[in-house]
Amino acid sequence: MPFLPSTRLMLFMLGSIGLITLPHAWHIPPVLFGFFTLMLLWRLFGVWRPSYLPNRLTVFLLMLAGIGLLYSQQHSVFGRDAGTGLFVVALGLKLLEIHGKRDVYVIVYLAFIVAVTQFLYEESILMALYILLVCGVLLATLITQNSQAPQTLPALKTSAALILQSLPLALVLFVLFPRLEAPHWSWLDDDTQARSGLSNTLEPGSIAELSLSPELVFRVKFDGELPPPAQRYWRGPVYASTDGVRWRAPPVLGRENNPDQPAFTGTAYDYTLMMEPQKQNWVFALEMPTQFAGGLRRNGLYQLISNKNPGDRAEYRLSSSPAYNTGGISKTERRENLQVPGKPSVRIVELVRQLQDKQARPELFIGNLLQHFRQENFHYTLSPDPMPDQPIETFLFERRAGFCSHYATAFVYLLRVAEIPARVVGGYQGGQINEVGGFLEIRQADAHAWAEAWLEGRGWVRFDPTAAIAPERIERGVNVDLQIASGAVNFSPVQLDAKTLSWLQRGRQLWQSVDYNWQRWIINYDTVNQKAFLQSLGINDFVKLGYWLLISIAGIGGILAWRLLRPNRRRQDPALVLYRQFCAKLSKAGIEVDAGDGPKTLAERAAHRRPDLAESIGRITAIFIRLRYQADSKTSDLQVLKTLVASFRV
Template sequence: MTASPNHNVLIFLLTSIALIVLPHFYHLPISIFGFFYLLLGWRLAGLWKPAWLPNRWLVFLLTVIGLGLIYLQHQGIFGRDAGTRLFIIALGLKLMEIKTERDLYLITFLAFIVAASQFLYEQSLLMAAYILMVCCTLIATLVSINSRNPEPWLALKTASTIILQALPLAIALFVLFPRVEAPRWMLLNDRQQARMGLSDSMEPGSISELGVSTELAFRVKFTGAMPPPAQRYWRGPVLTKTDGKRWTPSPHHGLEAYLDKPVTTGTPYQYTLLMEPQNKNWVFALDLPVEFTDPLERNANYQLITSANPDKRSEYKITSFPYYNTGGITRVEYKDATQLPDTPSDEINALVTQLHGFDQPPGQFIKALLGHFRTEDFHYTLTPPVMEDKPIETFLFKTRYGFCSHYASAFVYLMRVAHIPARVVTGYQGGEFNPVGQFLEIHQYDAHAWTEVWLEGKGWMRIDPTAAVAPERIEKNINVDALAAGETIQFATEGGNQNAFAWLKQARQLWSNVDYNWQRWVINYNRSNQQKFLANFGIGDIKTMMYWMIAILSGISALLSFFLLYQKPKSTDQALRHYQRFCRHLAKHGLIRNPSEGETAFAERIKATLPQLAQPAQHITDIFIRLRYGRASHDEDLRLLGKSVKEFTQENPLKKH
């Protein structure tokens, strides 16, 4: 522990640490990331120029600088980010104090903590494989420290063997060890990192910002039939209040007890929804969710809300009906759904009059307005012109270029002018089917806004004015790869896989399926999923779980012990048996090898005691040392050793002297 570290071991350790901290580039401020690698490079240069290493006063100054960077970059001392930065700075400073092998052990264990901290930010399969690789290099560092002749590749081979031997035990513990989930108040979550997604309000252009984002929102796997694209509306926040530009939810909540229970018809869709981490406690169920598992609840707007931590990836089982009747409308609902920010302009009133919104039934006005959007010169685009002043009038009578939010807000506004209750619904529409895993992937570019209109005898009905202008938006996905800023929106076409890059899409789908199963069965293996999984094997309580865990761990340990202790003899073991036979032959005649006596020392004693045997004894000793400790030995050496020992014992030269 007090010996000076080996030069090669230090290079190996510093390389491992450089790989460990590298993924934190996306999570650390550039000042802290640069400060750490400055210390690492400084320590690496000190291997060849020891005089360049800082003295204790300079190390103290570096410590003060490191703590100052942490303080300036993070307000507070608790949380994921603060803890990670503290450990990385501490690791970099400790590198400047390497003097003995004991310091190497401390640095290695600290590096293990930094490696594990990466999972606080990302838990993908690729990251898990990367962290496993760098942990293998750390174990190899420990092997090198305790090796007489530290060779990096031999140390890596030994470390890989150790990991493979430990893997069955790790899997058994992962599956059977009781999952303990910390209370929500104990979770040290840093919410400064904004996640892209829908907001609880809508303004012109707010949803179009998500139109080119390929970030995953959630994945859905159906049990049985999958709904057609025209029915894939994933319900999110319902917006009823407007100031003419911005739409927000109704201030009246908790009134679900006064609503009629929806009457559903048709064949239901059952599915498992895997939500990605987000900032809001929303779950985007297929319109209209009727049955769902805890901790989901349905609010007065038929939106699903979860009481679980939204920062964690979560899975839910939901049943939805595509056809439904929500029943009557309350006074509060009617007031919210007919609210206008001010008196409509003459142009708005003229348009409603022209489309018979004041003198025809609501159904006729809806058809007329959709026809107006369809036949007039309206365009669907991700990059509509800026409409700061009176955005609805500007969109309807001047620009006529808009995204789904423009059409939804204008449609609802015109409905309300005609005294028809209407509201905006935001969420996602569509989804890309993965044929490998048989599930839907819904990305941020699938974000959408549509409307609901209340009609007597039918309740709230979904009306999507975007479908009147761009029906392909409902039937197909936006082709994000082919979309350039400022161009007309393009959609994915059938047979698109027949191009030269079809294999890239297939590879992406295959990888997406692997990642989906990794997230479901590994990352999302919480207490609830563990109980459901083990129940299939008749394991229903902790006592039975512990019995099974002890039995399986004991069985795996017994098998590993058997293979480790009863392996097929290696060539080095055969060489040792030949040499021991040589020593026993000498011991019978009084020349006994001492337990602490090395092979070379024993050969020298043989020469001094029996000079006439110096040559065969030295010959046997040289061959054995080459086989036992040499880097390059051959089967021919083993045969030669056996032959030499046999001749030595058969000739029995000791009896002649």
């Protein structure tokens, strides 16, 4: 006889497959997801109209169409996106070909693979809970398939019980089983999703575009005191060469080992920095990093570079000191950082001459320039007027309104005209404190640009002209929510005490704290973190690790076996428990209680032996019979029986 799956089984399976594949609507091309949806709806319609299901030839033609669509969209079957699309298309086609129980098993197992591919795109705790839920429904499909009398609710309960029983074993394997790192060649399969952020090129106004993005860049947890807001500069790319409009990062090849290493003084801050996936392999350390973990290097521009895949989330242990001296400057660096595009205009030269003193001391010129920004009616804005031609000169003498990149590039340009080596530094400034988790969150809206000038005896020194125009930007930071909502500059209010935070803000910070710990302790539990954790337990070699694995699995297996194989003791009827207490009191009074006595027989014999207790014996027996054998008992009868038995004295 042909295999005819039940309607309940098919609806159960199709529903779970639809839930598992739904998040991929945002991951694979719409054409491929539409193809899968068509196959799913076709099979759903076939549950009630089997005659409308396609024959073998039609399925073959659909397979060719699916392969054609897959190749036209992905041009390959290898890699994350192409492989996911292949599994989704194959799952949709397999739904139209169910001829036996084996096909149901193949579909369910293929659906489990599609569920796992979700974690190639998103690793949040919400996605993990969602996949766990839909996999539980999919497991219930297998239970329904192998049940003599399938029912939905019992299948879901059994599925939940199996998952709960497997969690301890999964936890042990997660913690103790050796981690397998992805090979470096897998980086070639680049994430095609666009990510915003800083780049190797800076244009005045480019950071203003990031100021409206709430995208998380990294999170920082300090071991002790947080640095004050004015020191929270997170160093990124350095821009030295310019054509007057764009500023570009210079090549650092050949200058990896600076002959003059920075000298550090003052307080050092130790912290853990968790980078979110990004386009570049930059690590935004607090300026200036003194110590950094393996896998990081500091290039000749004092920027940290990671050898890890930038598309993966990564965690680093760092130490930074805000007080430093970078030492001397090479001829190449001096030439690079004095470069200007063409001859400066008369107005630029005149402004520089006015700000210089007779001895041409760099420190005095810089102070005069910052004072010029404060006094000459300059403004800080996210939406300055366009300045396509001669942007620096237009900004300085006409518009006088701009964002941090306008001020930093104009500041550096004027210093170079004054023969002071200078360059622009990009990165992030500030960050929002999460009061619940005790860490800083730095988002794209915190993107910032500042300047560095080389001074004799001090090395490269940071100057932030934005602080001269809008000191609240540095001291209080950006209010990301208000800035995105209004599209205008909004700075955070003075940090409030935790008790004054609104419940909505605290709820959001609580969730962000949960997500931070999920990412740190679960997602980032890589080989390095596992090794450190196991060493803290005294596990230093594979022999000890093997013992721990065997003992842990055997212990959990023994507990589960005892739980599953022990006799199933049914919960006793509370009325029967009270009646047995009553019988025990009769035995103490010398009244024999035989195992075969019914309640009425025992009551008659007890009343004959103890006439003084006949009324109490009769009431207790009547209520017990009503509770035990009659349908008209009341909820209050059990309490009455309990009271009578407790007050019965012999």
